[in-house]
Amino acid sequence: MLSLEQLSQIVKEHLGLYMLIEGTQYTSKWIISESALGGRGIFATEDIMPGDVLFVDHPLIRGPRSGTTIQRGCTICNKLDGDEFFKCPKCGLLLCSEQCQNTNRHGDDCDIIGGWTKKVPTEEIDDTLLSRALTAIRSLLLNEEQKQLMLSLVAHMEPPHGSEITRLKKYFDFSDEDEQMMILACCALDANAFQIASPFGVKEMSTRGLYPVAALMNHSCVSNTRYTFNSDLQMTVKAVKPIRSGSEIFTCYSGILWGTPARRTYLYKTKHFLCKCERCADPTERGTLLAALKCFVTECPGSMLPVEPLKLSTRWRCLECGLFVPNKNICAVQGALGSLMGTLDFDNVNELEYFLLRRIIKFIPKTNQIVVDLQCRLIWELGESEGLRWHDKFRTYIGTVNTCHAYIFFNVYLL
Numbered sequence: 267m268l269s270l271e272q273l274s275q276i277v278k279e280h281l282g283l284y285m286l287i288e289g290t291q292y293t294s295k296w297i298i299s300e301s302a303l304g305g306r307g308i309f310a311t312e313d314i315m316p317g318d319v320l321f322v323d324h325p326l327i328r329g330p331r332s333g334t335t336i337q338r339g340c341t342i343c344n345k346l347d348g349d350e351f352f353k354c355p356k357c358g359l360l361l362c363s364e365q366c367q368n369t370n371r372h373g374d375d376c377d378i379i380g381g382w383t384k385k386v387p388t389e390e391i392d393d394t395l396l397s398r399a400l401t402a403i404r405s406l407l408l409n410e411e412q413k414q415l416m417l418s419l420v421a422h423m424e425p426p427h428g429s430e431i432t433r434l435k436k437y438f439d440f441s442d443e444d445e446q447m448m449i450l451a452c453c454a455l456d457a458n459a460f461q462i463a464s465p466f467g468v469k470e471m472s473t474r475g476l477y478p479v480a481a482l483m484n485h486s487c488v489s490n491t492r493y494t495f496n497s498d499l500q501m502t503v504k505a506v507k508p509i510r511s512g513s514e515i516f517t518c519y520s521g522i523l524w525g526t527p528a529r530r531t532y533l534y535k536t537k538h539f540l541c542k543c544e545r546c547a548d549p550t551e552r553g554t555l556l557a558a559l560k561c562f563v564t565e566c567p568g569s570m571l572p573v574e575p576l577k578l579s580t581r582w583r584c585l586e587c588g589l590f591v592p593n594k595n596i597c598a599v600q601g602a603l604g605s606l607m608g609t610l611d612f613d614n615v616n617e618l619e620y621f622l623l624r625r626i627i628k629f630i631p632k633t634n635q636i637v638v639d640l641q642c643r644l645i646w647e648l649g650e651s652e653g654l655r656w657h658d659k660f661r662t663y664i665g666t667v668n669t670c671h672a673y674i675f676f677n678v679y680l681l
């Protein structure tokens with residue numbers, strides 16, 4: 267592990283190239299330091315105002331995500347599967363066009379993979395597996411300093427990572443050294459990678475990037491920054507609220523509109539920690555009641571919330587009639603709601619609208635994250651689809667969407 271001084275130096279060099287953006291010099295208003303949450307974090311060295319750019323990071327490695335349900339697409343432009351897709355005869359990577367095949371990026375990928383001895387003919391190589399492993403494979407292209415930076419990031423070793431690399435050995439021979447580096451890259455990616463947003467409406471493979479400076483930011487469910495990507499996949503991190511000198515600068519690893527049980531479970535499963543931030547500790551989540559469920563007493567109009575939200579086995583209590591419900595019953599309802607959501611076709615706007623207005627609202631309070639999520643999706647779709655404009659539907663949603671969203675964004679994100 268590098269010392270804080272060594273890490274700060276490498277980070278400065280990594281960012282140095284990008285400090286001058288559109289003629290503006292951004293001086294850093296933060297340092298890397300020990301965090302009370304454990305490990306390192308980023309801390310303000312002067313008072314920071316909302317809108318201030320904190321840094322512009324660029325990925326050490328980027329590429330397809332590694333989940334088993336990954337979509338099949340071009341490994342260069344990320345376009346999703348079509349008739350014209352083919353495997354590169356030299357390396358077996360999936361491509362959509364000669365143009366993508368002729369890019370430097372593919373040339374680099376192909377040089378590494380094409381340099382390995384193939385154990386089977388190219389047609390028999392599992393291109394989906396190769397795509398899942400590709401981001402880690404790209405770690406072999408890093409120079410020594412970049413490797414050092416990647417290896418200085420937190421890495422999740424348990425449960426064991428890199429099965430996609432081990433499985434590749436059925437198709438290729440590569441050195442133990444390469445294997446070790448790719449597996450370490452998988453561990454670093456798991457702990458630190460950011461999913462890269464693609465422009466709305468563009469159907470692309472989901473991708474991720476290892477942004478090493480952003481990766482040093484710890485999580486808070488009431489983060490004080492937000493990030494955006496430009497077309498070159500640079501990530502700009504800006505403050506969204508005043509940050510006092512000496513305070514920690516946070517990002518949010520989970521969905522901000524998820525209720526506490528959903529956020530904490532996600533953070534535990536993916537980032538291996540149980541968040542204890544003040545939003546997680548507040549049963550009402552700053553009055554937004556995002557996790558609320560309807561009271562189990564049929565005639566009671568009340569909402570139920572966890573009594574001690576930081577305890578995984580907490581009882582829940584109705585705010586109206588005071589009924590206590592054991593955690594296992596709450597989990598059963600949450601599981602059933604999750605299954606119900608799993609049956610939805612999110613591309614079908616009419617189905618979503620029917621589900622929201624006629625079905626789900628009978629079972630959960632209007633403040634619940636599922637209602638909020640469906641409202642967001644509908645606003646998005648109705649605002650974008652031809653002949654289905656958001657303002658035409660305005661009256662239907664005005665009571666719920668306007669007040670609910672303004673309230674949630676204000677309380678959760680901005681305060």
Ligand SMILES: C[S@@+](CC[C@H](N)C(=O)[O-])C[C@H]1O[C@@H](n2cnc3c(N)ncnc32)[C@H](O)[C@@H]1O
Nearest residue numbers: 303305306420457458481482483484485537539
């Ligand atoms: C992307 S890294 C953040 C930087 C990290 N602290 C370091 O020293 O490099 C993510 C890891 O930091 C820790 N972490 C981040 N936010 C946390 C929080 N709110 N509470 C506890 N641990 C946190 C967890 O170990 C998590 O897996």
